Amino acid sequence: MxxxxxxxxxxxxxxxxxxxxxxxxxxxxxxxxxxxxxxxxxxxxxxxxxxxxxxxxxxxxxxxxxxxxxxxxxxxxxxxxxxxxxxxxxxxxxxxxxxxxxxxxxxxxxAPDERIVRSEDETETLGLESISNLPLPVWRCGVCGYLCAREGPPEICPICKVSKERFERFI
Amino acid sequence: MPMEHVDGEDKGKIVLFALSTCQWCRKTRLLLEELKVDFNYIYVDLLEGEERSEIIEEVKKYNPQLSFPTLVLDDGDVIVGFNEEGIREALT
CATH class of the missing domain: 3.90.460.10 (Ferredoxin thioredoxin reductase catalytic beta subunit)
Known part of the structure; x- marks a missing residue:
């Protein structure tokens, strides 16, 4: 090195x-x-x-x-x-x-054959129907689990500092 | 197959599938060297193209989870991960 x-x-x-x-x-x-x-x-x-x-x-x-x-x-x-x-x-x-x-x-x-790479569409359907009329979607940080209700995920997770792409739609 | 060879005592064909960036893989390689056994190793992360795909398929045969290190012993036994006790037991 x-x-x-x-x-x-x-x-x-x-x-x-x-x-x-x-x-x-x-x-x-x-x-x-x-x-x-x-x-x-x-x-x-x-x-x-x-x-x-x-x-x-x-x-x-x-x-x-x-x-x-x-x-x-x-x-x-x-x-x-x-x-x-x-x-x-x-x-x-x-x-x-x-x-x-x-x-x-x-x-x-x-294992490679069992991995799921979620597309945007699939992510949309993950929400529970009963609460699908929430005024805003809820996003979850895949690393630390931080949740926030807003139009889209934050640029940087305010808790663990990872970038936006590590968020998935939770509800 | 671009295997690296380490000379030592013949305990049959021993192949270590490893990643060049992984510390547990490194510990496994150093343990094999300490045990002075004859073995081959390959860094799967450094392979490209067809060669890479071929080796990945081979590793999956021994360890479907495709995790590293994967150590394949002569008798067909497979030791996944840095299992110091298991490796010592199998090779001494």
Missing amino acids: SQADDARVDEFYERLKEQVEEAGYHLNSDVEFTKALLESILVNEDRYGYGACPCRLASGIKEEDLDIICPCYYRDPDLEEYDACYCGLYVSGDILSGKKQLTAIPERRP
């Missing part, structure tokens, strides 16, 4: 650490491991145009990989069940404090 890359990873690490701690999440305290993951996310950003999870095979088609752009849609359920995300970048308070040990965890993402 060149010095320029080192600086880019360091800057990414400092910025992300501050941001996630503020939101109540924790990065893995093994700094070498964590920086290696962040370097790989930057590699994926350069390679695919989006920061896909380093431990998953990205397709190169963003629409198919919205679920695995870091932070992925599986982070929160994995933190809940296994105290860490799939690649080990995010860990629970118990792992951070040393009460639990970090281990590799099973893959939660559905």
Whole structure:
């Protein structure tokens, strides 16, 4: 890794650490491991145009990989069940404090043949009929679950800071 | 098939399907090196075109979820993920 890359990873690490701690999440305290993951996310950003999870095979088609752009849609359920995300970048308070040990965890993402890439039309029909007469649609952030009722999703999630395309229509 | 080869003790044909960006894959490769077994590995994320599609289909045969690392042992056993205990048990 060149010095320029080192600086880019360091800057990414400092910025992300501050941001996630503020939101109540924790990065893995093994700094070498964590920086290696962040370097790989930057590699994926350069390679695919989006920061896909380093431990998953990205397709190169963003629409198919919205679920695995870091932070992925599986982070929160994995933190809940296994105290860490799939690649080990995010860990629970118990792992951070040393009460639990970090281990590799099973893959939660559905197999390629079982994945559903939702089209706009399908998203429309997800709402419950009984409340379809709400004055505004409700949008859900796929990463953190933030809900908001407005014409369209916000540019940036005010809670976890991911971009608009990670939102789906909820109601 | 563009496999990388690592010399070591012959424990039959061992193939590691991995991603160049994945730390668990790296740990798995280092563990195999530590165990000094003879093995081949391939970084699926670095492949392109037909070669990539072919290898993806092969990995799916062993592990339909197409997750990494996928380690295929000589006897046909498949170890998915960095399962240190399982790998040590199978190869020592």
